[in-house]
Amino acid sequence: MKTLIIGPSWVGDMVMSQSLYITLKEQQPDMELHVMAPRWCLPLLSRMPEVDHAIEMPLGHGDLNLRVRWKLGRMLKQQQYQQAIILPNSLKSALIPLFAGIPTRTGWKGESRYGLLNDLRRNKNAFPLMVERYLALAFPASQMRSSVDLQGIPFPTLRVNSQQQQQALTRLALSLEQPVLGLCPGAEFGPAKRWPEQHYAEIAQRWIAAGGQVWIFGSNKDQSVSSAIQKHLPAELQASCHLLAGKTSLEEAIDLLAACTKVVSNDSGLMHIAAAVKTPLVAVYGSTSPGYTPPLADKVQIVHTDIVCRPCFKRECPLGHLKCLKELPPDQVWQALNNLTDRV
Known part of the structure; x- marks a missing residue:
């Protein structure tokens, strides 16, 4: 056949x-x-x-x-x-x-x-x-x-290449000495999927202050939001925030997301990749719904607001306020991160 x-x-x-x-x-x-x-x-x-x-x-x-x-x-x-x-x-x-x-x-x-x-x-x-x-x-x-x-859906499972993973770590001068929080703040679909950069920055600051480091993933289009997140951090913490947007191939992103301790992501392709390499994941939903495209993995926490106009499945907020994302507080995402057990 x-x-x-x-x-x-x-x-x-x-x-x-x-x-x-x-x-x-x-x-x-x-x-x-x-x-x-x-x-x-x-x-x-x-x-x-x-x-x-x-x-x-x-x-x-x-x-x-x-x-x-x-x-x-x-x-x-x-x-x-x-x-x-x-x-x-x-x-x-x-x-x-x-x-x-x-x-x-x-x-x-x-x-x-x-x-x-x-x-x-x-x-x-x-x-x-x-x-x-x-x-x-x-x-x-x-x-x-x-x-x-x-209940019987077989979850996607992408192979991780440990040799290529090490090559990527070396090329990008990355270390695994501190726990790594991966952030995926972009969304190709449109701005109605993107949790605000200031909220991501608060999560990054808490993680780094607790002794960790942050890797920010994305495409070339996500370089500006990645830089903005880093600039929102206190000067003494910025060196622990590594900007990878536009610097990795898709295969390298797969291997590096697998090296993360945990990941916070918008509803995006990188969210699904993080789930498929079995990294504990907090998935942030704005205009879309986990009732249609949830991350398919066991160690997942899904967060969203419950305002009446979501999910609208629009690329841009039709009401112009983006409340479904702006009113999702960092405290809620941080609690979801703490609810995740680390990888085994």
Whole structure:
């Protein structure tokens, strides 16, 4: 059995999709599993032992480019896949499996993909969690509801490379002599997911004052907020706050998040990575909901406010006040950190 997965484009969604790959391999251990994903997600696939082969999707968000999709589909036809499972909901994401002539093409109806998918699933709302929707596609349509059990979801588990981890520590002049609190203050989705920098700074100050150190993770886009957090600290504590945003590859971020004692993160791709490397985690939710995309791990504390307008799932606060984040006090996050047991 050879199966092609059209994977999601967001880092966090790609991490959650590993639960599907684990389930497919449990069902058929000899299955050859190929996953197509954007370039920025390929490092994640390299850390998933269930994935036999990763294929780069050369097109970005919103790029239809039928010619490229046709050529890629005809090239993949040589692989003779028996099934394709399409995780994104877009119409265009179903084109390559069609062009590749894959006989069984499975996915949710999404953007009315009649004809593009011939194993079409329609009752998506019966599965409130995104990971449940992914897992449901591992089973025949008639068995989805009886087979997907929230208590039995296999959690994503990304491999950590200890040699590469040590190389990253050396390159960035980092030490593990003091307990490490990882902070992930960015969120690619938008500002309605970002807990204020002043609140992160208060958590960092308390951790450093207690004898620890802080590593701040993120992309190039998160360098300004990372610097702002460091500048909010008293001058004598700033040397214990290390700015890693924009300085690590995704693979290095995986290994370094695994080296942290604990992590505080917004609802973001790095949050899901921290969960998947089993680092005790405090997950901060603003406009989104843990009832849809929770971190999938055992040592997790989830914090959010209970104001009536959340979750709204908007990139920017439609009311302009961001109360769901501004009114979430550092004391609540600090208590959640203290409730977490350290890694074993």
